[in-house]
Amino acid sequence: VAGACAGLAQEHRSTPMAARTLLQQALPTTFGLKAAGWLVAVLDARARLSTVRRDGLAAQLGGAAGTLASLGDEGLATARYFAEEVGLPEPVLPWHTSRGRVAELGAALAVLAGVSGKIALDVCLLAQTEVGEVREAEGRGGSSTLPHKRNPVGAVLARSCAELARMHASVLGDALSSEHERAAGGWQAEWDALSGALAYAGAAAASVAEALEGLEVDAERMRRNLDATGGLVVSEALAVVLAERLGRVEAHDLVREAAARAATSGRPFRDEVLEDRRAALSPEEVDAALDPAAYLGSAEALVGRALERWTAERGGA
């Protein structure tokens, strides 16, 4: 997944698209930055899982009750030898009913699943017919009865697996509360829950990877969507420019009023701004201020930082 995200971040480092908050266009961003956000989330989830694999697991040998009594004087030595044999750290104590390790593994899988689910959700939203900014690879997601559909099948599968992974992981959290030296039910529930959490989290990640690897990105459509508000999506940029002349409050009022007039009149926001005498901007100045590609802030630099982290870590895990 990380590799696919990094590839998209790299390739679309400078591809402008709308950033959306509460599912409304808010400001311009780049598809590269969106993919970089996915990338960093995946790297975080992978790092957490690696930490659990490295530090969070431990050999478990304790006899029926954790005292190693049936091994007589050889208890501790045997436990050490056993840990070496299975290649896992030797714990301070046998951990029959200290299920924190299993719960931590569950939590790490749940976060991995959640991150996969977030990427998949974004893909589904971007692939909507009315948005059309991405679609999964040719040959995927066809519908026998509705030939025009290109269903985001990898993303949909990832979302359903992510939900099931998180459900299974929740049982591993419940199992912390186990009676005395062996739980009467909670421990037994772990078996199905652990294998389910592993399988579904893996499936969620695999499905997202498939969805991203062949993802077709429509940069033109991104740009067209970004232009659909007639500049309103960059009104913040205009307000910044105006504030230098008019002060923050008046600049904001001017923008708000022009936006309201545009909504009522159906005329371009740009024209409503030009008409306001307080603005005193030339058409060229307004157009420059309302160019989404010119209001991307630190997006490109941020993508660079994410890719640097990826380069540094890619050998690892």
Added chain:
Amino acid sequence: VAGACAGLAQEHRSTPMAARTLLQQALPTTFGLKAAGWLVAVLDARARLSTVRRDGLAAQLGGAAGTLASLGDEGLATARYFAEEVGLPEPVLPWHTSRGRVAELGAALAVLAGVSGKIALDVCLLAQTEVGEVREAEGRGGSSTLPHKRNPVGAVLARSCAELARMHASVLGDALSSEHERAAGGWQAEWDALSGALAYAGAAAASVAEALEGLEVDAERMRRNLDATGGLVVSEALAVVLAERLGRVEAHDLVREAAARAATSGRPFRDEVLEDRRAALSPEEVDAALDPAAYLGSAEALVGRALERWTAERGGA
């Protein structure tokens, strides 16, 4: 909580009690080892929480969409300065909708709550009228209408808070799946969920601490409960001794049959064993094999290891 567990582990390092699996007496252990198990679980949960506090949080400044665009060329520098000001690490990227940090904090709180709940559950079970091995401090848990009751009120409160903490934390996991650059609902749900998770996890830990700090431990009752099966709880020890003479299979058969006869006849298990000619053990040998205090395996050494970890870490956190 850790301090109280360590105190109990130290003081009861050699206090024999029954280890219970599936809520049945299984083998002897010590109360010190039980408390050491709690201690290590608490230290693990604390370490996890400390890691989240140290590495898992990060400053968040990104503007409306994560590009820092309204700050012009000063975006990255401002973000760095902001992180310094608030005393939190600077993240690779603004993390509007990378909610892994919040989910990880929730997971760490859920584990802490779960560990608190496990200790509280053990306390409730040990405090049962028919078990009577511990009770919360004098003056706590009185009932106005039932004057004989000594309710384990701290443990009960801890269990209810642990449940509520885990519930709130689960919302933080759900919130991972957030739309684009700002979730339409999931993010807003985090607010109540995060404060609830913090408050209830803290309350669970505080209640367990109170319950443990004044805990009255009845070592005599522990011993009496351990003797209640007439030696059956140490039948594994006897099987180990017999196996040296008879081989593993026959030793096990002998023990199982004597246990069955004892259950039917009502006579002591010890006497049924002595009567079996295959055993060929003297009464003194049988009594020695059936002494619970002599079948504690590595319990004491294990308590020592847990206390060493506590000593090493207590300054920290």
Added chain:
Amino acid sequence: VAGACAGLAQEHRSTPMAARTLLQQALPTTFGLKAAGWLVAVLDARARLSTVRRDGLAAQLGGAAGTLASLGDEGLATARYFAEEVGLPEPVLPWHTSRGRVAELGAALAVLAGVSGKIALDVCLLAQTEVGEVREAEGRGGSSTLPHKRNPVGAVLARSCAELARMHASVLGDALSSEHERAAGGWQAEWDALSGALAYAGAAAASVAEALEGLEVDAERMRRNLDATGGLVVSEALAVVLAERLGRVEAHDLVREAAARAATSGRPFRDEVLEDRRAALSPEEVDAALDPAAYLGSAEALVGRALERWTAERGGA
């Protein structure tokens, strides 16, 4: 909520819009049918809640342990009198640790919250900038820094409350598993959970009601979105017409191939169909087959059935 849904179903009974499956346009439907679907879901949830209120609650008087012992011979009579006083059904037994009633109430609130969340999700999706088919009432959802936004604030609030309601309700389900005659923790957790489930489910419903009551529906935009695929969204309708002449398999092939050609060439699907000699349809016939408003099936009749139910039940609850 039901009233607002009914109003929308009535008013937009014949307003064509795209039905979307897996977030892809699939076929035409009407906004009236969508609102009717919400309406029926709300009526179901309301009916369930009414049933719980009518049959699922019961007076609870049992003394400390459910025997009514402290009332001597007057136990049953007192319990009956008490139930009359509080105006609740008298249960077969006191129900200290039969928490099914509370869990059922929680489940009904969770379903209500879930239905509210579903409606709110649809509103958020329809209100997306690129979809623009609905928006919440004038004056709601303005953003101070992004003046062009019309955030679906009621729907967003409803989604977050729905999540929190479901979380609280889940604790009421956990509490079923209570020890003996009074749970040691689970019962105490019910207090916060029950009031939270009630408050948040109510808030979810109230927020959806607010969002729907002032909802601005853009029927023109619905139609424009429906036309955006150049007839592809009604390709099923065309296949039905063609199947009468060519048989099901060949009709389907023709449609699929024309759709593929349209996607490659950028020419209208309609023209690609006309060009295929197997079709042998006149332009008028193709246009008729590809009119979304002519392929609404039983949508209108179904809206009528939902409204009939609403009329029949509106006095009730």
Added chain:
Amino acid sequence: VAGACAGLAQEHRSTPMAARTLLQQALPTTFGLKAAGWLVAVLDARARLSTVRRDGLAAQLGGAAGTLASLGDEGLATARYFAEEVGLPEPVLPWHTSRGRVAELGAALAVLAGVSGKIALDVCLLAQTEVGEVREAEGRGGSSTLPHKRNPVGAVLARSCAELARMHASVLGDALSSEHERAAGGWQAEWDALSGALAYAGAAAASVAEALEGLEVDAERMRRNLDATGGLVVSEALAVVLAERLGRVEAHDLVREAAARAATSGRPFRDEVLEDRRAALSPEEVDAALDPAAYLGSAEALVGRALERWTAERGGA
């Protein structure tokens, strides 16, 4: 399960045992009343499940988007015919994304699982070595290495299945929040979740039934446990008698003080009461007041009411 509960309620209608609140002995009850409590909870859960089976399911035929468009004028008639064929009620509307039905089924299964879990928990607690009031049938729950154990295996299995059933059912609740006319992930997650909820809820009930059907009840041990507090468990009864002479407040003080003295001195509570001159009760009067079997309140009558309901409903479901 209901049949086994009814059998136990009938047989042990007058078998005194300790009622336990917060896992402390509180007052006498009867095992019959405990079993009657289980019975009523099971009947409630069964009734709920029957209601869902009868009213909560419905045929589903709607075409890709719920309009029945591909069926032309025959849509409604076909849907009616289809419902008849599959033997399910015809719904007001096709219910692609009105998942209330599935969520309700999940909720009913979760309650069934929760009730099974509650009974199983009580069995586990009663089967504890130190309580010893019940055990599962001969031949069940033996341990190869610990021959004395009689693990409550049916109850343990029931608890783990109940947990897994509730987990799966929670996904069905989440799936309520589905996008437009077909969810992009939530619906697909229902498949595993629904079959899991059905299978595990069934397994939980089946395991409890097995545990209860062969349950060995030790009435003598129940009585011995009830006597273990030397009358303290019936101190409420004594306070009732004393209140007639001394007033409520002084009676309560007397009892509380005698209980405290008994705890300190180790002498029987009975003797401490006799010594208090305010009491002015004869030894016979005190013994009568402290007879647990005489302080069962309406337990027997309540068992009768539960069995009446069972008799009335047993043909049904």
